[in-house]
């Protein structure tokens with residue numbers, strides 16, 4: 001079992017009443033519920049942190065190091081310019097999935113760049129609440145690969161057994 005940290009950036013606390021044409025009517029509590037239920041079905045635990053302050057989000061990422069297996073992050077508008085958040089995420093060794101409720105590429109130009117995208121494993125955009133379920137599933141699916149990454153084992157192109165640390169364990173067994 002791993003702990004997945006769902007991290008929510010600025011203004012997401014107002015979901016439900018905030019620009020529903022972009023973000024839907026789902027509240028942040030609803031999204032956390034969906035994420036928690038999805039994680040539980042896959043045998044994982046979910047923690048959630050929301051903050052409107054960049055420093056608090058950085059602290060939450062630091063606190064997840066060595067403790068959480070994955071971070072699923074909607075950094076809100078910070079996604080587009082907060083380099084300190086990207087630096088903090090780069091130091092997190094677990095699985096990293098970026099999620100956006102809306103499709104930033106279909107909106108204003110300044111939303112087309114995410115400084116978070118280059119330091120995550122993958123990004124899900126535009127699928128509203130469904131994106132949160134998929135993001136948790138993606139993070140859980142990445143856990144075995146990440147466990148190998150932490151152990152310094154390069155990714156293989158062959159389909160491998162789907163359990164955490166599988167390749168590392170296989171190689172340890174080969175050494176015996």
Ligand code: DQA
Pocket residue numbers: 010011012074075076077078079099100101102103104111
């Ligand atoms: C968002 C997209 C961002 O551009 C915006 O600033 C947000 C929410 C999304 O989930 O679609 O706050 O991250």
